[in-house]
Amino acid sequence: MIRIAMTLLVGLMLLPQAALSTPVRIKDLVEFDGVRGNDLVGYGLVVGLNGTGDGLRNAPFTEEIMVNILERLGVNVTGEQFRPQNVAAVIVTATLPPFARQGSQIDITVSAIGDADSLLGGTLVMTPLTAADGEIYAVAQGSVIAGGASVEGDGATIVQGVPTAGTVPSGARIEREVDFELADLTTVRLALRNPDFTTAARIEQVINADFGRSVAAMLDAGTVLLDIDATRAPSAAHALMRVENLRVEPERRARVVVDQRSGTIVMGEDVRISTVAVAQGNLTLRIEERPIAVQPNPFAEGETVIVPRTEVGLAEEETTGLAEVREGTSLSDVVAALNALGVSPREMIDILNAIQAAGALHAEFIVR
Incomplete structure (x- = not known):
């Protein structure tokens, strides 16, 4: 029983590290x-909009593309004057996946480039999609699913x-x-998303250990070269299938990421801090408007005048002086030391x- 209890204790002690x-x-x-x-x-x-399309006076390019489409369909609109409000010029983007x-079929994103108010309920007319080389790789068409809503009244818009x-x-x-x-490749380079020499070396070691021979070589912090012929796999696809499922413990740099808009702070587990002394002072500025309406005497000629009255106050909250932030040897120590200051996330x-x-x-x- 004692041996079993000691084994469980050692297992629980090693669990957080694992x-x-x-x-x-x-x-x-x-x-x-x-x-x-x-x-x-x-x-x-995009056509079929419920009066929320481009104003053709402000977006002449919408009229041009509409004329071109109608003429390709055999409708002659040369010299005609039309001002529809149910069409909108858009930019269509997509990503052609590998293989x-x-x-x-692939998904596409549609974005208005004119002064259209909404694309809700619209239909994208057949649109060719080109790549950087100018060649057409796909053709887009279909009903647009917009990601918002717009409500407009006589005096307000939401x-x-x-x-x-x-x-x-x-x-x-x-x-x-x-x-x-892919089958013609004799070597394939593995590009690390977060370049690191230690992680690249571990990837090289894991691949070579799995194949039992030297088939991978680290070129730099962001590249590992895989020799397809040395793997003796039936094809490059078989070799990559075997490699991509191997597991490696990545090495991460110590980082503190701050989002100033939301006040979010994210720290990595390797963040360390030296002993420092911190004093945080808060300066508060208060402005309050209390206008006074001055009216003339009853039955007297005159006008009501608004007299401005502003109260301004400037105060600095008392602080406890310098606070010592002790050296942290782990992330929990760093967080505890910073929380001891008792400040808000934005002050942090x-x-x-x-x-x-x-x-x-x-x-x-x-800082983002």
Whole structure:
């Protein structure tokens, strides 16, 4: 019983460390050279809007594309004057995934470029999508699903979300494939999403240990070269399938990420801090408007006058002086030391910035 209890105790002591060092699949750490998507873009027209389209006086390009589409359909509108409010010019974007084949469908995003109020209920007319080389790789068409709502009255307007942008699920059909033959590759480079020498070395070691011979070599902090021929796999696809499922414990840099808009602070587990003294002062400015209406005497000639009256106050809250933030040897120690200051998250951002400037924050400080 004593031996069993000691075994359970040792297991519980080792559990937090194991949770912090969970291995990650190589496919979640790297990008395979050549296996990538390609951006597509097109210029089209959305029709069927309920009076929320472009004003053609302010968006003449909408009228031009509408005339071109009608003429291609055999409708002659040369010299005609028309001002519809149910059409909108849009930019269509999409990503052509790797190994996409002719006839398959992909999602697209539609965004208004004129002064349209909403794309709700609209339909995208057939729009060719081109890549950076100018070639057409897909054709888009379908009903637009906008991501917002707009309500307008005589005296007020309420807009929720962005009704001038939307998506068309499976709205583009691939008409041209990208020329890329994975089977012809003899070597493949593994590009790390977060370059690090230690992580790259661990990927090299794990791959070589799994194949039992030297098939991978670290070139730099962000690249590991895989020799397909040395793997003796039936094809490059079989070799990559085996490699991408191997697990590696990545090494992460110590970082503190701050979002000033929301006041969010995120720290990595390797963040360390040296002993510093911090004093935080709060300056409060109060402005209050209390205008007074001065009226003339009863039955006397005159006008009512508004006399402005402003009360301004400036106060500085008392502080307890310098507070010592002790050196932290772990993330929990750092968090406990910073929480002991008793400040808000936005004040904590200023404190962390000052500590980093003083050289006491041993981490990369990123402000977004």
